[in-house]
Structures are given as structure tokens and as C-alpha cells.
Amino acid sequence: MTAVDDVPTTKGSDAAAAGSAPDTPPVPPAARRRLPRIAELRTVLRFRRPTLDPVERRLESALTIADLRRVAQRVTPRAVFDYVDGAADAEATARKNLAAFETTEFLPELLHSVVDPDISTTLLGDRIALPLVFAPTGYTRLMHEAGETAAARVAARVGIPYVLSTVGTSTIEEVTTAAPGGNNWFQLYLTNSEALNAELVERALQAGVRTIALTIDSAVGGRRLKDLRNGLTIPPSLTARTFLDMARYPSWWIDKLTTAPVEFASVRDFPGVSYSEVAGLLFDPGIDYDDLAWLRSRWPGNLLVKGIVNPEDARRVVAAGADGVVVSNHGGRQLDRSPATLDVLPAVREAVGESTTVLLDSGVRNGQDIIAAVALGADAVLVGRAYLYGLMAGGERGVDRAAEILRSEYQRALQLLGLDATAKIGPQHVLRSERASG
Numbered sequence: 001m002t003a004v005d006d007v008p009t010t011k012g013s014d015a016a017a018a019g020s021a022p023d024t025p026p027v028p029p030a031a032r033r034r035l036p037r038i039a040e041l042r043t044v045l046r047f048r049r050p051t052l053d054p055v056e057r058r059l060e061s062a063l064t065i066a067d068l069r070r071v072a073q074r075v076t077p078r079a080v081f082d083y084v085d086g087a088a089d090a091e092a093t094a095r096k097n098l099a100a101f102e103t104t105e106f107l108p109e110l111l112h113s114v115v116d117p118d119i120s121t122t123l124l125g126d127r128i129a130l131p132l133v134f135a136p137t138g139y140t141r142l143m144h145e146a147g148e149t150a151a152a153r154v155a156a157r158v159g160i161p162y163v164l165s166t167v168g169t170s171t172i173e174e175v176t177t178a179a180p181g182g183n184n185w186f187q188l189y190l191t192n193s194e195a196l197n198a199e200l201v202e203r204a205l206q207a208g209v210r211t212i213a214l215t216i217d218s219a220v221g222g223r224r225l226k227d228l229r230n231g232l233t234i235p236p237s238l239t240a241r242t243f244l245d246m247a248r249y250p251s252w253w254i255d256k257l258t259t260a261p262v263e264f265a266s267v268r269d270f271p272g273v274s275y276s277e278v279a280g281l282l283f284d285p286g287i288d289y290d291d292l293a294w295l296r297s298r299w300p301g302n303l304l305v306k307g308i309v310n311p312e313d314a315r316r317v318v319a320a321g322a323d324g325v326v327v328s329n330h331g332g333r334q335l336d337r338s339p340a341t342l343d344v345l346p347a348v349r350e351a352v353g354e355s356t357t358v359l360l361d362s363g364v365r366n367g368q369d370i371i372a373a374v375a376l377g378a379d380a381v382l383v384g385r386a387y388l389y390g391l392m393a394g395g396e397r398g399v400d401r402a403a404e405i406l407r408s409e410y411q412r413a414l415q416l417l418g419l420d421a422t423a424k425i426g427p428q429h430v431l432r433s434e435r436a437s438g
């Protein structure tokens with residue numbers, strides 16, 4: 001029953017209050033009717049000041065990453081939204097990623113003070129604000145011209161690492177200049193040109209990058225049916241429907257037409273490579289353990305291998321010199337029917353031992369997901385779409401909003417679990433329930 005239900009409103013009650021029905025109990029004075037006093041309503045009826053800036057208004061109304069996703073879908077051309085939101089083939093892995101988090105339950109440990117919790121953690125020797133990293137995403141300036149540099153600036157402000165993609169639309173130097181104090185990492189696709197690989201590694205080093213993540217789950221490109229149907233391919237072959245839909249978003253067009261071209265910025269000046277040849281160069285089906293050894297011998301900084309779902313692969317890449325692994329199925333964008341990353345995480349942690357860095361991504365959409373991943377063995381998680389939805393919804397301010405949503409959800413869930421520090425999260429705090437796969 002609600003509070004409103006508790007208020008007597010019937011004539012019978014009034015009669016009882018007046019004493020005309022002696023067999024019904026009297027109505028207490030506080031519940032008796034009287035003339036309305038508008039002034040008293042001020043305590044419950046306070047209106048929000050209207051926000052005139054439309055971007056600010058839509059960001060304020062977004063309380064979750066799912067809300068940001070809905071806003072992004074409304075304000076972005078469909079083909080662009082699909083490129084971010086979509087996944088490979090039947091998208092079964094993308095759905096499994098989400099289901100694995102949604103069906104993980106928490107077991108709190110209560111009656112412990114959670115005043116002023118310490119949500120920070122140590123990752124590869126650095127103290128970071130919370131166990132969160134912005135994942136590498138290609139083509140980011142297609143979504144919003146603010147692109148990679150905005151994401152890097154937000155990450156630096158929040159105090160978490162940002163990973164620039166090899167196929168980013170801003171250069172390594174642009175990112176490190178935009179976020180000079182940031183913990184900027186570089187994601188490497190080893191191409192079939194050793195000279196280009198060597199140049200990228202050298203530029204990362206010169207720009208002050210200390211961590212490279214080598215992505216290994218992309219020997220060939222995943223088959224993203226939505227992109228093929230929309231004609232968002234390299235080179236593009238837009239359908240008439242895609243083009244007409246894009247025409248409905250003039251501000252997106254103006255952004256694209258009045259800012260630097262959307263291209264693979266870090267590889268654009270490499271001699272002898274035309275734009276349409278880049279994609280063929282980037283996915284090298286020949287990549288193998290010799291390439292990993294080559295990179296290890298060249299790169300003095302932290303080396304992570306991204307795209308691991310098999311615990312045996314994790315053990316082997318660490319034996320080959322990697323400092324850590326990113327348990328990832330590329331957000332379901334590469335091999336469909338790969339397992340959900342959360343499901344394989346405990347076995348990967350066991351395979352590489354306690355002292356190796358283990359990160360996880362694919363399907364993280366809220367702060368509770370971060371808790372689940374840390375409880376099951378991750379040192380931190382990466383998010384891709386979560387901050388891209390923010391970027392599409394409102395540029396740099398939207399990425400800020402996404403980070404704030406994740407941070408506050410993470411802290412609240414930690415406190416409700418009865419824990420006052422990230423370091424106290426353990427496997428005893430989660431229950432994995434049986435669920436139907438897919």
C-alpha cells in the first residue's frame with residue numbers, strides 16, 4: 001500500500017470524524033480534511049530549472065549507459081550508430097556478453113563501514129581512479145568530430161587510461177598533445193608491412209606511450225552484416241537508403257564537412273599506401289608467435305595481448321613475453337559464438353597466475369559489471385561502446401557523462417556490497433547462476 005492509500009478519503013471517514021457513526025473508530029486529527037494551503041506544498045513541489053542547451057538537456061536526462069545509447073540512436077545517422085552498436089554475424093556473442101553480466105548476482109558482506117570508499121586501484125604500476133580503461137575504437141571521429149582526443153581528455157580528467165587504436169582517426173601525437181598528463185596507451189594491429197609496424201612502435205615510444213596492446217583476434221575482419229547492408233565498408237558503398245537517412249542529420253554532416261577528413265590518421269602518411277589499401281594491409285592473416293616475439297624485442301614498455309578467450313592462449317602469450325592479457329571477444333565484433341568473456345575469465349586468471357595483469361572487456365555497460373569482472377579475476381575492465389554512446393550523444397560532454405555514470409554506479413555498488421575499497425572485492429562476493437545461453 002502506498003502512502004496515498006493510507007489517507008482516508010471517503011465520506012464514511014468524514015462522518016466518523018464528525019462522530020455521526022459511533023461504531024467506527026475516530027479519524028486522527030492529522031488525517032482530517034481542511035482547506036488547501038498551497039504554501040505547504042513547496043516542500044514537495046519543487047520544479048527543475050529548465051536547461052536551455054539541448055545537448056546538456058539530453059545528457060542530464062541520461063541516468064544510465066542504456067539511456068545514453070537511446071540518445072545516441074536518436075541523434076546519429078543510422079549507419080553510424082549501427083557501426084558502433086552492431087556485432088558480427090548473428091550477434092550471438094554480443095548478446096552473451098551482456099547476459100553473462102546481467103545474470104551474475106552479488107553477495108554482500110554487511111555491517112562494515114563504507115564511509116569514503118577507496119575505489120582506486122593499481123594497474124601496471126600506476127594508481128588509477130577506478131578499475132576502468134577506455135578501449136581502442138577505430139573510426140571514432142565518424143561518430144562525432146570530437147573523436148579520440150575528447151575521449152583521451154576525459155580519461156585524463158577522470159584518472160584512467162585511454163587506448164588509441166591503430167585505425168583511430170587522430171594520430172598518436174594528436175592524442176598525447178590533447179591529453180598531455182594522461183595515461184595514454186596505444187593499440188597495435190600488426191600489419192603485413194614490417195616497416196609500418198616499426199614506425200608505429202617508434203612513434204608510440206617517442207610520444208611517451210608506456211603501454212601497447214597488441215590485438216590478435218583480427219586476422220581477418222569480422223563480418224558485420226549491418227555495415228554490409230548499410231554500405232558502410234572500406235571503401236564506402238552507401239546504399240540510397242543509408243544516404244537519405246544520413247541527410248536527416250544536418251549537424252552531423254556539417255561536422256564532417258567542416259573538420260579534418262575521417263581517415264586512419266596514424267597510417268595516412270605512410271609512403272606508398274593509398275586509403276583503400278589500408279584495410280587490406282591492417283588485417284594480416286599471417287600474424288603468429290614470431291610477430292609477438294618481434295614486437296617484444298622492439299617494445300621496451302608494457303605489452304598486453306588483446307583478444308584472448310582461451311586460457312591456453314593466455315598462458316602461451318605470457319610465456320612469450322607479454323606482461324598481461326585482455327580477455328576480449330572484441331565486443332562480439334569478430335568471431336561470433338566466442339564465449340562471453342566473463343565466463344572464461346576465472347580460467348584465464350588461473351592459467352596466468354596472480355601476478356600477471358588481466359583485463360577484460362566486451363559487454364561492460366554499468367558499474368556493477370566492473371565489480372563482477374574484478375570479483376572474477378580482472379584487474380580492470382575496458383569499455384568501448386559505453387563511452388562511444390556518450391560521444392555520439394554529446395561529444396566530449398557525453399563522454400564525461402558516461403564516465404561519471406560508470407564511476408558513480410561502481411562506487412554505489414561497492415558500498416552496497418559492504419566494501420570500502422576496490423582491493424576488498426573477491427570471488428566470494430558473486431554468485432554465477434545457471435542461465436540459458438544466447
Ligand SMILES: Cc1cc2nc3c(=O)[nH]c(=O)nc-3n(C[C@H](O)[C@H](O)[C@H](O)COP(=O)(O)O)c2cc1C
Nearest residue numbers: 135136137138165215330331361362363383384385
Ligand atoms: C566501433 C568500435 C570500433 C572498435 N575498433 C577497435 C580497434 O580499432 N582495435 C581494437 O583492438 N578493438 C576495437 N574495438 C573493440 C574494443 O576495443 C573493445 O574490445 C570492445 O568495444 C569491448 O566491447 P564493448 O563495446 O561491449 O565494451 C572496437 C569496438 C567498437 C565498438
